[in-house]
Amino acid sequence: MSIFNKLKQGVSDAGNKAKTTVEATRLKGQITNNTGEINDLFLKIGREVFTSYNTQTNTQVDEKIKTHIININNLLGKNKEIEKNIHKVRNQKDCVCGHTVTFDSEFCSACGHRFAASAIVVPTQFEAVEKVENIPKEDI
Numbered sequence: 001m002s003i004f005n006k007l008k009q010g011v012s013d014a015g016n017k018a019k020t021t022v023e024a025t026r027l028k029g030q031i032t033n034n035t036g037e038i039n040d041l042f043l044k045i046g047r048e049v050f051t052s053y054n055t056q057t058n059t060q061v062d063e064k065i066k067t068h069i070i071n072i073n074n075l076l077g078k079n080k081e082i083e084k085n086i087h088k089v090r091n092q093k094d095c096v097c098g099h100t101v102t103f104d105s106e107f108c109s110a111c112g113h114r115f116a117a118s119a120i121v122v123p124t125q126f127e128a129v130e131k132v133e134n135i136p137k138e139d140i
């Protein structure tokens, strides 16, 4: 093989390597996309199992799964308590419509709901979130 042909072959090999790298990268991208979809589907399975257990549609779950569901319910309960503490810090309360108003509001500015008269309590300390343990799943 002449020097010219060797050079030509080298350029061709480099071109093929570049094409191979581009193709491999494209294929790896497909795997990444599929993995993302797989993870979304795992999440959907988890949510379906969680919801069906909490709504008593299907309570026949493995003990490991039951433990995960209980942990999720406990965390959701803790989040509710944290939300209450955030409202206390901000001096707010939630209306039945979901709108947030200042704690001393008599009426909801969104739906007009009248709040029951209550003494204004200045929060002095936060409720211990750790106390929230066995929250009934019906509350979630």
Ligand SMILES: [Zn+2]
Pocket: 095, 096, 097, 098, 099, 108, 109, 110, 111, 112, 113
């Ligand atoms: Zn309202």
